[in-house]
Amino acid sequence: AALLWGAILLGCSCGPGPPRVGAAPLLTATYVLDDADGLGRQFDGIGAVSGGGATSRLLVNYQEPYRSQILDYLFKPNFGASLHILKVEIGGDGQSTDGTEPSHMHYENDENYFRGYEWWLMKEAKKRNPNIKLIGLPWTFPRWIGKGENWPYDYPDVTAYYIVSWILGAKQYHDLDIDYIGIWNERAFNSKYIKLLRYTLDKRGLEQVRIIASDRLWEPISFVLLIDSELHGVVDVIGAHYPGTKTVQNAILTEKKLWSSEDYSTFNDEVGAGCWARILNQNYVNGNMTSTIAWNLVASYYEDLPFGRCGLMTAQEPWSGHYKVEAPIWITAHTTQFTQPGWSYLQVDGHLEGGGSFVALTDGLGNLTIIIETMTHNHSQCIRPPLPNFSVTPQRATFYLKGSFFMVETLQVWHSRLGFESGNSSLFQRLHPVKVWRGRFSLDLDVDEVYTLTTLKTGHKCIYPQPPPPHPFPSNYKDDFNIRNPPFSEAPNFADQTGVFEYFINASDPGDHVFTLRQVVVQRPITWVSDADQTISIIGNFQWVNLTVTCDIYIEKQRDGGVFIAGRVDNGGIYVRRTKGVFFWVYADGTYRVTRDLAGQEILMKGLSGVRDNAWHTLTLNIQGNSASGLLNGYPLWENVTVSKPSHGWAALGTRSFEFAQFDNFHVE
Numbered sequence: 001a002a003l004l005w006g007a008i009l010l011g012c013s014c015g016p017g018p019p020r021v022g023a024a025p026l027l028t029a030t031y032v033l034d035d036a037d038g039l040g041r042q043f044d045g046i047g048a049v050s051g052g053g054a055t056s057r058l059l060v061n062y063q064e065p066y067r068s069q070i071l072d073y074l075f076k077p078n079f080g081a082s083l084h085i086l087k088v089e090i091g092g093d094g095q096s097t098d099g100t101e102p103s104h105m106h107y108e109n110d111e112n113y114f115r116g117y118e119w120w121l122m123k124e125a126k127k128r129n130p131n132i133k134l135i136g137l138p139w140t141f142p143r144w145i146g147k148g149e150n151w152p153y154d155y156p157d158v159t160a161y162y163i164v165s166w167i168l169g170a171k172q173y174h175d176l177d178i179d180y181i182g183i184w185n186e187r188a189f190n191s192k193y194i195k196l197l198r199y200t201l202d203k204r205g206l207e208q209v210r211i212i213a214s215d216r217l218w219e220p221i222s223f224v225l226l227i228d229s230e231l232h233g234v235v236d237v238i239g240a241h242y243p244g245t246k247t248v249q250n251a252i253l254t255e256k257k258l259w260s261s262e263d264y265s266t267f268n269d270e271v272g273a274g275c276w277a278r279i280l281n282q283n284y285v286n287g288n289m290t291s292t293i294a295w296n297l298v299a300s301y302y303e304d305l306p307f308g309r310c311g312l313m314t315a316q317e318p319w320s321g322h323y324k325v326e327a328p329i330w331i332t333a334h335t336t337q338f339t340q341p342g343w344s345y346l347q348v349d350g351h352l353e354g355g356g357s358f359v360a361l362t363d364g365l366g367n368l369t370i371i372i373e374t375m376t377h378n379h380s381q382c383i384r385p386p387l388p389n390f391s392v393t394p395q396r397a398t399f400y401l402k403g404s405f406f407m408v409e410t411l412q413v414w415h416s417r418l419g420f421e422s423g424n425s426s427l428f429q430r431l432h433p434v435k436v437w438r439g440r441f442s443l444d445l446d447v448d449e450v451y452t453l454t455t456l457k458t459g460h461k462c463i464y465p466q467p468p469p470p471h472p473f474p475s476n477y478k479d480d481f482n483i484r485n486p487p488f489s490e491a492p493n494f495a496d497q498t499g500v501f502e503y504f505i506n507a508s509d510p511g512d513h514v515f516t517l518r519q520v521v522v523q524r525p526i527t528w529v530s531d532a533d534q535t536i537s538i539i540g541n542f543q544w545v546n547l548t549v550t551c552d553i554y555i556e557k558q559r560d561g562g563v564f565i566a567g568r569v570d571n572g573g574i575y576v577r578r579t580k581g582v583f584f585w586v587y588a589d590g591t592y593r594v595t596r597d598l599a600g601q602e603i604l605m606k607g608l609s610g611v612r613d614n615a616w617h618t619l620t621l622n623i624q625g626n627s628a629s630g631l632l633n634g635y636p637l638w639e640n641v642t643v644s645k646p647s648h649g650w651a652a653l654g655t656r657s658f659e660f661a662q663f664d665n666f667h668v669e
Contacts, residue, residue, distance in 0.1 A: 026394055026395055026396045026444065027353060027354040027393055027394070027395040027396070028395070028396040028397075028398065029352070029353035029354070029395065029396075029397060029398070030397075030398045030399070030400060031348065031352075031358070031397060031398070031399050031400070032348070032399075032400045032402060033346055033348060033360050033368070033370070033399060033400070033401050033402065033405060034346070034401075034402035034403045034405075035346060035362060035403040035404055035405065036402065036403035036404075037347065038347065039344035039345065039346060039347065039362065039364070040344060040345035040346055040347045040348075041257075041284075041288060041290050041344070041345055042257075042290060042342065042343070042344050042345075043290050043291075043339055043340075043341060043342070043343045043344060043345055043361055044084075044085075044237075044257060044259065044290045044291035044341050045083075045084030045085045045133060045291050045336075045340070045341035046083060046084050046085065046280065046291065046292055046293075046332060046335050046336050047083050047084055047085025047086060047087055047133070047135075047291065047292075047293040047294070048074075048081075048083055048085070048086065048087070048293060048294040048295070048296060048297035048298075048311075048312055049087045049088070049089075049262060049293060049294065049295045049296050049297060050086065050087070050088050050089070050118060050121055050296065050297045050298075051087075051088050051089020051091075051096065051101055051118060051137075051139070051296075052089050052096050052097055052137075052139050052185060052262075052295060052296070053089055053095065053096025053097045053098055053099050053100065053101050053139055053140075053528075054096070054097075054098050054099025054100060054101055054301055054495065054496070055097070055098055055295075055296040055297065055298070055299070055300060055301055055311065056117055056118075056121055056296075056297065056298060056300045056301075057098070057099055057117070057300055057301050057490075057495050058300040058301060058302075058315065058316055058317075058318050058493065058495075059117070059121075059298060059300035059315055059318070060117045060120065060318075060487075060488050061318035061319075061492040061493060062315065062318040062321065062323075063318070063321060065464075066321045066323060066467055066468075069323075069464045069467070070298065070313070070315050070323050071124050071125075071128065072128065072462070072464075073313060073325055073329055073464075074125075074297060074298060074312070074313070074329075075124070075125045075128040075129050075132065076128045076129065076462075077128070077129050077337075078337050078458050078459060078460045079460060079462045080325065080329050080330075080332075080333060080461075080462060081312055081313075081329045081332040081333060081336060082129075082332070082333060082336040082337050083125075083129075083132065083297075083332070083336060084131075084132065084133060084336055084340065084341050085132065085133045085134075085135065085291065085293060085341075086121070086122060086125045086132055086133070086134055086135070086297070087134075087135035087136075087137060087261070087262075087293055088118040088121065088122060088134070088135070088136060088137075089101050089118065089136075089137065089138070089139055089185075090103075090104075090136045090137060090138040090139075090163065090166050091103050091104070091115065091116050091118065091140075092138050092139060092140030092141040092142060092525055092526065092528075093106060093140060093142050093499075093500050093521045093525045094139065094140025094141070094525035094526065094527045094528055094529075094531055095140070095497060095498055095527070095528065095529050095530075095531045095532075095573070095574065095576055096139035096140055096185075096528050096529070097139075097306060097307065097529075097573055097574055098301040098302075098305040098306060098307065098495075098572070098573045099301065099305070099495050099496055099497055099572070099573065100140075100496045100497065100498065100499065100500055100521075100531075101116050101118070102115040102116045102489060102490075102500045102502065103115070103141075103142045103500075103525075104165065104166055104169055105142060105144075105162060105165065106142055106500070106520055106521060107142070107144060107522075108144045111165065111169070112489075113169035113170070113172070113173040113174070114173070114489065115489040115502070116488075116489060116490070117488055117490075119170070119173070119174050119176070120488070122134055122170070122174070122176050123174055123176065126176065131340075131341075133179045133180065133341065134170075134176060134177070134178050134179050134180075135178070135179065135180040135181070135182065135212065135261075135293075136163075136166060136167065136170075136178050136180075136181050136182065137181070137182030137183075137185050137212075137215060138152075138163065138182070138184060138185065139184075139185045139528045140525045140526055140527055140528045141159070141162070141525060141526040142162075142521075142523070142525055142526070143523035143524055143525055143526060144523070145158055145159055145162055145526060146526050148523075149526075150524075150526050150527060151526065152184060152193075152526050153188075153190040153192075153193050156190065156192055156193035156196045156197075157196060157200075159193060159197075160193065160196045160197045160199075160200040161200065163181065163197065164197070164200050164201060164204055164206065167181065167201075167206060167209060168204060168206075177208070178209055179208075179209065179210065180209065180210045180211070180212050180236075180237065181197070181201075181209055181210075181211055181212070182211075182212045182213070182215050182239065182261070183197075183211075183212075183213050183214050183215065184214075184215070185215050185216075185262075185528065186215060186216050186241060186528075187216070187528070189213055189214035189216070189221060191224060191228060191231050194211065194213060194231060194234060194235065195230060195231060195234055197211065197234075198211060198234035210236035210237060211234055211235050211236050211237070212235075212236070212237040212238075212239040212259070212261060213235045213237075213238065213239065214238075214239070215239045215240075215241060215261050215262065216240070216241060217240055217241070218238065218240045218243065218247060218248040218250070218251045219248060219250065221235075221238055222238060222248060222250035222251040222253075222254055223250050225238070225254045225256065226250060226253060226254060232254065235256065236256070236257065237256060237257045237258075237259050237261070237291075238251050238254065238256045238257070238258050238259070239259045239260075239261025239262075240258070240259070240260060240261065240289075241260070241261065241262040241263070242260075242262065242263055242265070242382075242384045242385055243260050243263070243283070243287055243289070244384075244385040244387075245278075245279055245282040245283050245285070245286040245287050245289075246286055246287050247286075247287040247288055247289065252288060257290055257291075258287065258288050258289045258290065259289055259290065259291040259292070259293070260279070260283045260287075260289045260291070260292045260293065261291070261293050262293055262294075262295045263279055263283070263292050263293065263294060263295070263382070264276055264279070264292075264294035264295060264310070264312075264328075264382060264383075265294075265295045265296075265307060265310050265382070265383045265384070266310060266381075266382045266383045267308075267309050267310060267383075268299065268309050268310065268311060268312065268313065268314060268326040268327070268328050269326070269327070270327055270379070270418045270419070270420060270425055271379055271380065271381060272310075272326070272327070272328055273326070273327035273328045273330075273331045273418055273425075274375045274376075274379040274380035274381075274418055274448065275375075275380050275381060275382035275383075276294065276312075276328045276331050276332070277331045277334070277373045277375050277380065277416075277418075277450050278357075278373055278375040278380040278382075279292060279382065280292055280331070280332075280334075280335055280371070280373075281350070281357040281358065281359050281371060281372075281373050282350075282357050284345060284350070284359055285349075285350035285351060285357045285358075285359060290345070294311075294312055294328070294332075295310070296310060296311045296312075297311060297312060298311045298312065298313050298314070298315050299311030299313070299314045299315065299316055300315045300316055301316065301495065302316065302495060302538070302542065302572075302650070303316055303542075304542035305495070305572050305573045306572075306573035306574050306575060307383075307573075310383070311326075312326065312328045312329050312332060313325050313326045313328070313329050314326055317470055317471065318492065318493070319471070319473055319474055319493070320468055320469070320470060320471035321467055321468040322467050322468050322469060322470040322471065323467050325463075327416075327418065327425060327427055330416060330427040330428035330461070331416065331427075331428075331450060333414075333428050333459070333461070334371055334414060334416065334428065334450050334451075334452045335371055335452075337414075337452075337456075337458070337459045337460070338369040338371075338414075338452055338454040338456050338458075338459060339361050339369055340363070342363075343361045343362060343363050343364075343369075344361065344362055344364060345359060345360070345361055346359075346360040346361065346362065348360055352372070352374065352395065352397060352445070353395060353397075354374075354392060354393045354394065354395030354445070355374065355376075355390060355391055355392030355393060355395075356372065356373055356374035356375065356392050356395075356445070357372070357373055358370060358371065358372040358373075358397075359371050362404075362405075366404060366405075366455070367454075367455045367456055368401070368405050368408060368411075368454065368455050369452065369453070369454040369455070369456065370399070370411075370451075370452070370453045370454070371450070371451070371452050372397070372443070372445065372449075372450065372451040372452075372453075373449070373450050374392050374395075374445050374446065374447050374448060374449050374450075375392065375418075375447075375448055376391075376392045376447050376448055377389055377390055377391070377392075379418060379420050379447075379448050392447050393447070394444070394445065394446050394447060395444075395445050396442055396443070396444050396445070397442065397443050397445055398440065398441070398442040398443075399440070399441055399442075399443075400439055400440050401436060401439040401440070401441075402439060405439070406439045408436050408439075408455060409435070409436055410433045410434070410435060410436065410455075411433060411434045411436060411441070411453040411454060411455065412430070412433050412452075412453070412454050412455070412456065412457055412459065413430070413431040413432065413433060413434055413451065413452070413453055414428055414429065414430055414431070414451070414452040414454075414459055415428075415429050415430075415431050415449065415450070415451055415452075416428055416429070416449065416450040417446070417448060417449045418448045418449075419448075420448060428461045429461070430459065430461070434453060472541050472543070473493075473539075473540050473541040475541075475669065476668075476669045477493075477539075477540065477667070477668050477669075478665075478666065478667045479491055479492070479517075479666045480515070480664065480665050480666075481503060481515050481516055481517050481663075481664060481666075482514075482515045483503065483515060484505075484515070486503045489502045489503060490502060490503070491503060491517050493539050493540075494517070494537045494538070494539050495537060495538050495539065495572070496535075496536075496537045497532070497536045497537065497538055497572040497573065497576045497579075498531045498532040498534065498535045498536050498576055498654075499519050499520075499521045499535025499536065499537070499654065499655065499658065500519070500520050500521050500535075501517050501518065501519050501520075501535075501537045501653075501663075502517070502518055502520050503515070503516075503517065503518075504516050504517065504518035504520075504662060506662065512616070512664075513552065513554070513616055513662070513664050515664075516554070516662040516663060516664045517662065517663045517664070517666070518660065518661070518662045518663075519535050519654070519655050519659070519660065519661050519662075519663075520660065521535065521658050522658050522659060522660060523658055524658055529574045530574075530576075530577045531576065531577070532576045532577050532579065532598055532599070533577075533599070533657065534564075534598055534599070534600070534654055534655060534656055534657065535654045535655045535657075535658060535659075536566075536569075536572075536576065536579065536598060536652050536653075536654035537652060537653060537654060538569055538572055538650040538651070538652045539650060539651050539652065539668070540650045540651045540668055541650070542648065542649055542650055543648050544567070544568070544648055544649065544650065544651070545568070545623075545647065545648045546623060546624045546625065547567050547568075547622075547623055547651060547668060547669065548620065548621065548622045548623075548667075548668070548669045549565045549566070549567055549620070549621045549651045549653075549666075549667070549668045550565075550618065550619070550620045550621075550665070550666070550667045550668075551565050551618070551619055551653055551663050551664070551665065551666045551667070552616055552617070552618050552619075552663065552664040552665045553565070553586065553616070553617055553618075553619055553653075553661065553662070553663055553664075554614070554615070554616050554617075554661060554662040554663075554664070555586070555587075555588045555611070555612075555613040555614070555661055556613065556614065556659065556660040556661055556662065557588060557613065557657070557659040557660060557661070558588055558613050558614075559588055559589060559613075560587070560588065560589070560656070560657075561587065561588040561613050561655075561656065561657075561659050561661065562585055562586065562587035562588060562655065562656030562657075563585070563586060563653070563654065563655050563656065563661045563663075564583045564584055564585040564586075564652075564653065564654055564655075564656075565583075565584050565619050565621050565651075565652070565653050566581045566582060566583045566584065566598075566621065566651065566652040566653070566654075567581060567582050567621055567623045567628075567649065567650075567651050567652075568581045568582050568623060568643070568646050568647070568648055568649035568650075569581035569598075569646075569649040569650040569651065569652045570646040570648075570649040572650075576598070577598075577599070579597065579598040580596055580597050580598070580602075580645065580646050581596070581597075581598070581646060581649055581652065582594070582596070582604075582621065582623055582628050582643050583595045583596070583597070583598060583600070584619060584621040584630045585600065585656065586609050586611040586617065586619065586632070587609075587611065587656065588611070588612060588613035590608055590609060590610055590611060590612060591606065591607065591608055591609060592606065592607060592608070592609040592611070592630075592632075592637060592638070593605070593606045594606070594628065594630065594638060594641050596643070596645070598654075600656075604628075604641050604642075604643070605638050605641050607637075607638065609632055609637060610632075611632065616664070617632060617633055618631075618632070618633050618634065618665075619631070619632060620632075620634075623643060626642055626643060626644055627639075627640055627641065627642060627643065628641045628642075628643045629641065651668045653666070
């Protein structure tokens with residue numbers, strides 16, 4: 001009978017099917033899952049980052065039903081990625097990878113808790129999953145925080161006040177409870193500031209908000225926690241970025257929760273899915289990390305900005321409605337749909353004999369979830385750090401369930417195979433349940449697979465009808481900014497790369513320009529990267545060659561103020577300082593320039609324009625082939641300027657410095 005049952009059992013085992021002709025015998029190994037001697041670390045959840053920066057910029061402009069569908073794939077429990085954690089940027093007006101995100105306090109006497117889109121995104125996530133955990137982390141800060149210096153720690157009381165204001169505003173204006181707060185993304189931490197932040201949180205009744213430090217490397221934060229008992233008492237989680245699934249001894253000695261608080265950051269094709277599958281398991285197996293958070297949530301920024309399509313899914317065409325549910329969404333589901341924060345890992349080694357890994361988690365109430373991955377080296381390389389060589393071979397794994405799991409009779413099975421050779425991936429498919437006989441079952445594992453075996457029957461792979469097909473940005477696009485109560489502070493499709501451009505009501509205008517777009521950052525922020533010295537917002541199609549840009553402009557800064565419109569703009573994000581294109585500038589002193597660069601150093605033409613500050617003027621830039629010309633108020637101002645490089649790029653507008661200026665009736669064709 002036992003032999004017969006063994007044959008039936010193997011018949012039920014999920015795997016690649018019958019043995020390959022002439023293949024070597026499968027490597028076999030056994031693994032024991034037992035909770036009798038206690039459990040491992042508590043699981044804190046899987047999440048993703050919106051921000052760092054402006055990664056969700058285009059998402060908000062999607063029309064319904066597509067916008068809600070995208071949000072369901074990300075956040076709805078037992079639907080798609082079913083994320084446990086949403087981490088957002090606390091906007092600081094500075095460039096933070098793919099754009100700037102606006103601060104809730106541009107200036108010291110300014111507070112506005114409706115800027116940007118992270119408030120909206122957190123509410124949409126909570127609407128779908130009331131239990132989702134929320135994290136806030138700053139990348140940049142407004143300049144007034146440092147009282148003119150490019151440093152947020154000289155006045156730690158001011159910085160703590162600013163951050164706590166954001167947490168209080170989330171609750172007061174959006175009924176959002178922030179669960180965790182970070183210090184300064186991938187930059188130095190300051191012990192005095194962290195202690196003061198804890199004190200300020202407690203004083204304002206925010207004892208429940210936990211502190212993560214330092215969102216950089218394991219050291220020096222781990223060492224400092226071991227020698228500074230006061231700091232040890234206020235930091236709840238050590239968060240490291242891109243740890244390569246490894247931790248350090250000091251981090252373990254702190255006895256703190258260890259998280260990979262930013263990871264992945266990889267192009268979201270099958271290799272990206274392989275990277276994500278591997279680190280979701282191995283961050284715990286190798287590094288004791290109980291949470292892994294992907295940068296980024298959804299690739300909703302122009303793809304030609306840095307790190308294009310490094311999101312769990314892609315939604316970068318609000319004008320067409322097209323989006324794509326990429327493989328990493330379904331890899332996420334293998335863990336998130338069958339676990340919850342508060343579950344515990346089992347104490348197991350987790351390495352498979354033939355390569356790959358497994359983790360096992362329980363809710364302590366009899367439920368068990370096992371996640372297995374067999375990702376090969378070349379099919380699971382993340383963007384960073386470099387991945388040492390290893391090998392994975394087909395194998396047979398036999399699991400023995402002991403302790404409270406001995407009575408488990410059946411496990412539900414979910415399976416993904418990343419199809420690198422065939423080009424055909426099978427993602428998150430429900431297979432026949434596995435029968436467990438006297439606490440034992442076997443699985444045949446091929447390479448580049450993910451299995452979830454679970455007592456839970458709640459998993460679902462939900463699919464909406466296909467969204468509309470992809471389509472380039474409209475070749476004829478207008479925005480007059482005439483909207484009295486805009487749902488968001490920024491105009492659709494404009495992607496700010498230095499500075500912040502917001503809808504503005506120009507109360508003093510007699511009528512033609514009441515509703516405008518205004519650049520509002522008037523001091524260089526405390527930066528995270530090298531923001532430009534000029535402000536700039538890009539829009540359109542990176543492949544545009546021949547184009548005409550027209551815009552009404554209003555210089556507010558007297559004497560040395562200035563604005564531009566541009567075409568063939570070739571750069572943004574962290575590389576914004578080196579941006580080239582064709583820039584048509586007018587200045588408050590009555591001059592104009594045509595330059596090949598945002599910095600304004602490579603001058604192609606200059607002269608007098610008669611433009612003055614505090615008056616409206618219309619600029620037109622026309623680029624055809626190797627020639628460009630410019631009009632002022634409909635009359636030619638300059639023409640036949642030779643432009644060879646760059647050969648293509650976005651349209652843009654912006655200002656000469658961090659200064660107030662307004663734009664209206666934008667048109668690109």
